[in-house]
Amino acid sequence: xxxxxxxxxxxxxxxxxxxxxxxxxxxxxxxxxxxxxxxxxxxxxxxxxxxxxxxxxxxxxxxxxxxxxxxxxxxxxxxxxxxxxxxxx
Numbered sequence: 891x892x893x894x895x896x897x898x899x900x901x902x903x904x905x906x907x908x909x910x911x912x913x914x915x916x917x918x919x920x921x922x923x924x925x926x927x928x929x930x931x932x933x934x935x936x937x938x939x940x941x942x943x944x945x946x947x948x949x950x951x952x953x954x955x956x957x958x959x960x961x962x963x964x965x966x967x968x969x970x971x972x973x974x975x976x977x978x979x
Contacts, residue, residue, distance in 0.1 A: 925944070
């Protein structure tokens with residue numbers, strides 16, 4: 891994702907590219923730290939609800955990425971086909 895972001899706008903200033911790369915690289919360790927802190931400080935029903943909500947969000951993100959980024963690119967035709975030339979109006 892980070893390299894794809896840099897390729898989208900190749901004329902971006904160097905300092906901005908470094909800032910985006912750093913933000914992308916640091917986001918996962920920060921998320922892991924937040925998860926460890928929440929796990930260590932919550933107990934009982936609150937911990938179960940936090941676990942269920944965070945798993946629901948992560949599952950939704952996984953499904954979104956799988957459908958929109960991975961599967962959609964697999965079904966893109968390499969060349970235009972007959973049906974791409976005409977539109978029904």
